[in-house]
Amino acid sequence: MAATVATPRVSARDRLLAAADELFYAEGVHTVGIDRIIEQAGVAKATLYNNFGSKEELVKAYLESRHVSMAEKITRLVERQDTPRERLLAVFDAIGELFEQPGFRGCAFVSATAEAPAGGLIEQASREYRTWANALFADLADQAGAADPQGLARQLHLLFDGASLAANLDRNPAAAVYARNAAAALLDAATAPEVAGAHREESAVL
Numbered sequence: 001m002a003a004t005v006a007t008p009r010v011s012a013r014d015r016l017l018a019a020a021d022e023l024f025y026a027e028g029v030h031t032v033g034i035d036r037i038i039e040q041a042g043v044a045k046a047t048l049y050n051n052f053g054s055k056e057e058l059v060k061a062y063l064e065s066r067h068v069s070m071a072e073k074i075t076r077l078v079e080r081q082d083t084p085r086e087r088l089l090a091v092f093d094a095i096g097e098l099f100e101q102p103g104f105r106g107c108a109f110v111s112a113t114a115e116a117p118a119g120g121l122i123e124q125a126s127r128e129y130r131t132w133a134n135a136l137f138a139d140l141a142d143q144a145g146a147a148d149p150q151g152l153a154r155q156l157h158l159l160f161d162g163a164s165l166a167a168n169l170d171r172n173p174a175a176a177v178y179a180r181n182a183a184a185a186l187l188d189a190a191t192a193p194e195v196a197g198a199h200r201e202e203s204a205v206l
Contacts, residue, residue, distance in 0.1 A: 013051045015041040020062045025105060029059050029112045029122070056121050059112060063125035066108045071132060073098075078140070088140040088156075088187060089180055095160065096176030099167040106168030107161070133157060146190040155186050 010018075019040035023032045034055055038045050052058040074094040081087040098104060105111070109126040116122035137153035137160075146152045163179035166172060 012041070012043045012047050016043060016048055016051060016058065017061060017065055020058055021065060024059065024062050024112070025066075025108055026103065029062075030115050060121040060125045063109060063112055063122065063129070067125070067129045067132065070129075074136070084140070084144040085184075085187060088137070088144050089184055091136070091140070091156075091160070092163070092176050092180035092183055095163060096173065096180070099163075099173035099176050104168065104173075107164045110161075110164075130157075133160065141187070141190070144187060144191060146187065148190065152186060152190045156183055159183055159186075 016037060019037050023036055023040065034045065034048060037058070038048050041048075048058065052061060074091055077094045077097075078087045078090045081090050109129050112122050113126045134153055134157050137156045138149045141152040141156070142149035159179040159182055163175045166175035166178075
């Protein structure tokens, strides 16, 4: 007789986060009320407040979970590449995979902060995500030999944002390909020998 394998028990907190992730992303954090979350998670209202304290805290935890998931996905794909150039461009390959998913509805951080109060927990979570993304681009640009890694990072971050917006609003996953091609052109220009030389001369004067 085969042994029975026990199914790991999912905590109430994890069930709440799973319900929040599904409902908030599909329908919006401002549209979905607390009652929908607790009904889907199968918990009491008191359990939600015991774990998160408020809806805003739950939204922050949802965004932080999205941040971790996105960072892991991008990092895995980046680390598979052999050259600094391909590592940087792999960021756009990663978001391209997300754009292809049937449930893709744009950037969770943009959607959540659209009506969020300035300076609140939701804006804080979004700023942390954007700080991470910019630092990632700057690090990859530096590894690729860009003369001005931070300047290139800001340009790449704009492409990253624009691709997500276009993929969602235009229902066009190919936006990631267009952004990747533009990123490659920017990277090639930023790493050209004459550009690097001019940047070194400017730095020496300053």
